[in-house]
Amino acid sequence: MFPAAASTAAPQVDALYVYLVLLSVVMTTLIFIAIGFFAYKYRRRSPDDPMPRAIHGSIPIELTWSVIPFLFMLVMFAWGTKLYFENYTPPRNTLDIYVVGKQWMWKVQYPDGQREINELHVPTGRPVKLTLASEDVIHSFYIPAFRLKHDVVPGSYQTYWFQATEPGRYHLFCAEYCGTNHSRMIGWVDVMDPVSYQNWLAGGATGATMSQLGEKLFEKYGCVTCHVTNHNGPPLNNVFGHPVQLADGRTVLADEPFLRESILNPNAKVVKGYKPNVMPVYQGQIDEEGLLQLIVYIKSLSQTNPQAIP
Amino acid sequence: MADTDLSVAAHAAPTTLKHHFDDREQQLESSTLGMWVFLLTEIMFFGGMFGAYTVYRNLYPAAFASTSHYMNVTLGATNTAVLIFSSLTMALAVRSAQLGQKRALISFLTFTLILGLVFLSIKYVEYHEKWVDHHIPGPGFHYAEPQYFHQAQILFFLYFAMTGLHALHMIVGAGLIITLIAMAARNRFSSGWYTPVEMIGLYWHFVDIVWIFLFPLLYLIGRTMR
């Protein structure tokens, strides 16, 4: 009846679910009993039975059976909303992992350079934040054992966080129909205790870290020229995680979506003191994985951000 | 004159009270309510696109300001005047029908039709202008400011979708007016019954009002930006 519970969110979601199931069972039973009882007690025994007298209604009764169920519903609403906010608001000190979905596979990148297809390795006891990107259509990253999912929407970054609790191997499913092999866009989430996780990380990482790959892209696409050498573009040290003043007067937070947009569509938000139509538009030139590597690199330039060290 | 006095004609024409109605009042009220409900559905129909327009205008204010400069305000304003005037002639047509004045009815309907065709002609000129500029969304689209290429294409797409849907409604309206003219010429209307004139009049006014919303939103607002 219940899948494995492997995250801190899972038992909380299950508890709320049990509350809902109990309420539903009680309500359904009450209705069934009432109907069954009335059907039996008031069944017509003969065609000559007297015509029942009319009972038009009762406002006090109507109010009672409207308000009381609504109060139970308010509990559902409040509890569910609170849990939702918690489950979708990452804490500060997360281990960041980057996921790109494309028809029909999941490409997972770890900051230290590890890459996997259709597998996600996470440690217990530490909050993990997933940044989700899509290369094509809408997908959804669903881990039933964690009771969590979020759509993966092309053109944007979606995130969610979790903290795994039980080592084990759990299903990973795409949960938004995405074409022919939607039902094959599945994989596994491997939860390991912290020591085993470190061993796994050490054993696998051979190539460059995401940040190093990002730095290479930073040079390849000429970003260095304007952002470092001749100051046509704003310097990127200590940008990530801090507010940025724009030319049009707005102030925005320089988070991952901001960085992505600034690379793909630079004129959407021009930084104060700089001109529009100077930075090339990179839409269509860098794939989602490359964008994530660039972003991890730029994050590393923010020394006050504890996530800087990959 | 025999052809301005329709009371004789009314007796000659077949009865226009449908069998399922109790009286003419019920029939007229039903037709009127029906037309208003239909216009409500039209509001929702256009509404979806006004919604999409609002989203993209707010998402891409700079691109919106840029594309606004390619809207031909002169032609748009002319069209606005043409439509408003056509609503006047349409209202006068309804009035003529009310008074049983067949010649005036046909004249005003014809004026309205002509004005509608003028609107559509001007629209054609505008669309042609856009075609020459390569502003029609699709494989041939081209935009002078390359950094706004994609946003401009979406905004022009919405421009064409909204004005195109409106123009389609105008064409249908023109067809309906032609039908009314034909019916009037055959003495189908009298001061006792002219419901189609009234109903199509309502439709025409609605199409006019949609344009009154389209014109400022598509042609005027963006020009104050930048």
Next chain:
Amino acid sequence: MSTTLPLPETTERPNYLNVDYSWKSWLFTTDHKRIALLYLFSITAFFLVGAVFAGLMRLNLLFPDGLFEHDTYNKFFTMHGVIMVFFFLVPSIPATLGNFLLPIMIGARDLAFPRINLLSWYIYIAGGVFAVLAIVKGGVDTGWTFYAPFSTTYSNTHVILAAIGVFISGFSSILTGLNFIVTVHKMRAPGMTWSRLPLFVWAHYATSLIQVLGTPVVAITIVLLMLERILHAGIFDPNLGGDPVLFQHLFWFYSHPAVYIMILPGMGVVSEIIACYSRKGIFGYGFVAFSSVAIAVLGFMVWGHHLFVAGQSMYASMVFSFISFLVAVPSAIKVFNWTATMYKGSITFDTPMLYALGFIGLFTIGGLTGLFLATMAIDVHLTDTYFVIAHFHYVMVGGMVLAFLGGIHFWFPKMTGRLYPEMWARLAAAIIFVGFNLTFFPQFILGYLGMPRRYATYAQEFQVLHVLSTAGASILGVGYLLPLIYLTWAWRKGERSPQNPWQAKGLEWEQSPTPPPTFNFDVPPVVTERPYNYSEEVEVGGY
């Protein structure tokens, strides 16, 4: 006033059926009752097509590795959804029972716009032709929800054909709704005030409001979808500056209210049946009538609960969640009022009543599981899983289809002048009830276990539940076939019905002959009493 007509003579008196047998008199009819039958035959045909797709899906799902190619399976569930939603459920009760009964129930000779009524059927058929064309040319694989950018840019199937079919059929729905609204406002017989309207009429009025206000939005959404597929201007394509989630907002703005189109008429039918078979007026008439309208209004404000995991703002999601709970209250009120109607009633259990009671039970389960989905944190786990599928089949099949069958049986004598075979009908109802629950209850469990929807193949551990579900579907299929057979038989060969076989109140039973003449009444009715006035006496201690 209650009048009983004498039993029919051996030579059948003229009625709307026998007045003319030519095919022209059927295809060019403006009689709302004949149009209702035209609709009945067409929607039954579409139901069978949709059911075949469902059968193929359940067959495939017997095996974890599937049976058909993935692309084929994807087309099955898409066509099943498109046909069942747009070509069966949305028109079902309104275009058949609503068309037939609404004018009679309010004492009118026809709907306000009989020719528009006929037009709406032709439009429906035209839409259906496109849908069938899409199937014949190889099907569509986007899901009935047509999400972008898959539907606009990636799918290689006949999206536009199917979209045109849906677009056209929407106008049929709009015209039906428009007709009903004007009819209820303007064509009520003397004495038929708003507070004397049968609850069936209230339910259809509320449904019509939704049809008229909501359908145009999905129509324009489909237009934008088609244009985007052709021109690739980018409105829903993020690579071209567009927003795929905008499509979802536009789509669900109609499609959520649409689900209330797909339940309110059923609730109207249930009210009529419960009152008749308890021989008592519906408890809380005013509350039930008001609830119908409240559901229609609130139903327009909850569409975002389909987007809790789609990237919608958390605060918007909160508002949508709250209003989703609010909209459950009027539904609950109805269930309680129907139950209370049975208190101190005089109850019999003919087939229509069995269906109505089945509706109450299954709708309760379906509605309660909707609350699970309205609860944001739970929805995160359950959305896009089999839990959602179970939920909406409980309300749409356990609810609406059961009500539809109950209504068809209840008014069968009125429509045909014949009686259906009661034992076969009760058997079929029981088979349907059992088959339905076996099919869909396991799916709640599958959903919480994490089985996603729209999967052609699945993890091994889910197989037992799928086998149970498919077994249920086979039983359900048998259950559906039975009425098809015995109702067709009864139409020709069934025992002739008396004027009012159920001794029900209501203008259609008391003042319109069975079957009715073309203009419904021999004598124009005048209404002098409240609805369901089985007894003038009021229960002491009742209210």
